[in-house]
Amino acid sequence: MEATWEKVSEVLREKIGGQNVDTWFQPARFRGVNDRCAVLQLPNKFFVDWIHENHYDALLESFRSICGDVSQVVLHASAGEQGELFLKPTGRDGALATPAAAPPARRSNLMPHYTFDNFVVGASNQFAHAAALAVANQPGELYNPIFIYGGVGLGKTHLINAIGHRVLGERPQLKIGYFSAEGFMNELIAAIRQSGDRMEDFKNRFRKLDVLILDDVHVLAGRERTQEEFFHTFNVLHDSRRQIVLTSDKTPKDIRDLEARLRNRFEWGLIADIQAPDIETRIAILLKKADLENLELPHDVAIFLASKFEANIRELEGALTRLGAFASLARKPITVEFAREVLKELLHEHRVQVSIELVQKVVCDQYGVRPLDIRSAKRTKNLAFARQVAMYLSRKLAAASLATVGQRFGNRDHSTVLHGIQVIETRLRSDPAFQNHLARLERLIQGEVRA
Ligand code: ADP
Ligand code: MG
Numbered sequence: 001m002e003a004t005w006e007k008v009s010e011v012l013r014e015k016i017g018g019q020n021v022d023t024w025f026q027p028a029r030f031r032g033v034n035d036r037c038a039v040l041q042l043p044n045k046f047f048v049d050w051i052h053e054n055h056y057d058a059l060l061e062s063f064r065s066i067c068g069d070v071s072q073v074v075l076h077a078s079a080g081e082q083g084e085l086f087l088k089p090t091g092r093d094g095a096l097a098t099p100a101a102a103p104p105a106r107r108s109n110l111m112p113h114y115t116f117d118n119f120v121v122g123a124s125n126q127f128a129h130a131a132a133l134a135v136a137n138q139p140g141e142l143y144n145p146i147f148i149y150g151g152v153g154l155g156k157t158h159l160i161n162a163i164g165h166r167v168l169g170e171r172p173q174l175k176i177g178y179f180s181a182e183g184f185m186n187e188l189i190a191a192i193r194q195s196g197d198r199m200e201d202f203k204n205r206f207r208k209l210d211v212l213i214l215d216d217v218h219v220l221a222g223r224e225r226t227q228e229e230f231f232h233t234f235n236v237l238h239d240s241r242r243q244i245v246l247t248s249d250k251t252p253k254d255i256r257d258l259e260a261r262l263r264n265r266f267e268w269g270l271i272a273d274i275q276a277p278d279i280e281t282r283i284a285i286l287l288k289k290a291d292l293e294n295l296e297l298p299h300d301v302a303i304f305l306a307s308k309f310e311a312n313i314r315e316l317e318g319a320l321t322r323l324g325a326f327a328s329l330a331r332k333p334i335t336v337e338f339a340r341e342v343l344k345e346l347l348h349e350h351r352v353q354v355s356i357e358l359v360q361k362v363v364c365d366q367y368g369v370r371p372l373d374i375r376s377a378k379r380t381k382n383l384a385f386a387r388q389v390a391m392y393l394s395r396k397l398a399a400a401s402l403a404t405v406g407q408r409f410g411n412r413d414h415s416t417v418l419h420g421i422q423v424i425e426t427r428l429r430s431d432p433a434f435q436n437h438l439a440r441l442e443r444l445i446q447g448e449v450r451a
Pocket of ligand 1: 285
């Protein structure tokens with residue numbers, strides 16, 4: 001059993017990185033596979049929730065790759081030494097959890113906790129929040145579509161789910177569909193492959209909705225067939241005044257390779273942005289989240305966390321969750337001192353500045369080319385590829401602007417850099433082996449920093 005779990009952990013490590021495995025899976029006990037369910041015992045509800053939300057798919061895939069026919073992973077929080085195992089279906093993905101972690105029953109595929117009540121309003125999201133609320137109260141009548149854009153982890157998904165919950169609460173007769181654009185695309189592909197009735201089913205399914213919520217539409221970039229299908233869906237819904245809710249990481253104008261007619265429609269209604277939250281909002285979010293989790297979070301610790309995790313609310317919450325998990329494991333009160341200790345690695349990662357030079361060096365070592373050459377004008381295939389990878393990683397790990405990246409790669413202009421990065425992003429989306437390859441490169445670079 002242990003050998004199996006070791007192998008599964010190895011696969012998982014490839015998928016989500018060593019640090020995540022060490023943090024979240026090191027204390028896990030594998031209890032075997034029973035009736036196609038792999039059972040994993042975890043120290044407490046924090047672990048169950050966290051893994052369920054962040055690593056469930058990777059975990060299931062890892063079990064499948066080692067144990068074959070596994071239909072789900074049961075995440076079980078130990079209640080004392082020999083906690084009883086209750087099985088109860090929960091999430092969309094069919095994951096199971098103990099009663100302690102079971103979210104409320106769902107009437108839709110909305111994320112259960114992403115409600116307006118749980119959303120903290122501050123200067124950074126005030127406008128988007130007000131617009132979302134207005135739409136939720138009068139779906140199809142005010143702003144159609146509503147298009148919310150902003151960076152990663154700033155609350156877009158939360159806000160559009162809140163719209164869904166509110167509409168459902170007030171008009172239970174309405175049909176609401178929440179989908180990631182990626183999911184829309186995958187279903188379309190499946191429908192096309194099977195042809196005939198499946199395509200009709202697909203169309204009907206989306207065109208019958210009263211409210212269509214589509215998350216992360218920027219992934220439709222360059223997907224012509226999906227864009228075309230979505231264009232028709234959009235028109236059918238919009239013509240009959242049914243509400244369309246969209247999010248993206250950029251404005252419609254900035255989504256490259258988006259058909260003009262679709263871009264144009266995205267701009268028909270209201271466009272609202274979400275910015276990074278200020279420190280007061282970050283503190284308020286922490287206190288709210290702690291309250292929801294029944295966690296005693298002293299104010300000075302909230303301030304400490306809010307000052308360390310600035311740019312991304314998901315990471316801020318991650319830090320709090322980790323802190324909660326460790327405090328309950330160690331049965332210690334949460335203090336600034338304790339937080340500093342438990343979050344050492346995360347804080348370290350934040351502090352360390354990966355330089356563009358370092359990225360260039362590691363990437364060049366990997367591909368057997370010279371840093372001198374990726375900064376040159378030469379464009380042999382091999383060099384051009386190494387250069388694009390290095391640009392992508394410089395942007396990601398060194399958080400450098402496009403202009404800075406361009407300048408450090410032989411004074412290339414902004415659009416050349418952007419193109420290079422997009423080539424890598426496109427391939428990443430469709431090529432799992434390449435994802436693994438880049439994850440490994442990232443680890444190498446991070447490792448160099450820590451050494
Ligand atoms: P995005 O979709 O923009 O990447 P999410 O909506 O997934 O971001 O938000 C990331 C996490 O941060 C979620 O757990 C969400 O509940 C939380 N969050 C974001 N904004 C807020 C907010 N204003 N109030 C409370 N929680 C928030
Ligand atoms: Mg999102």
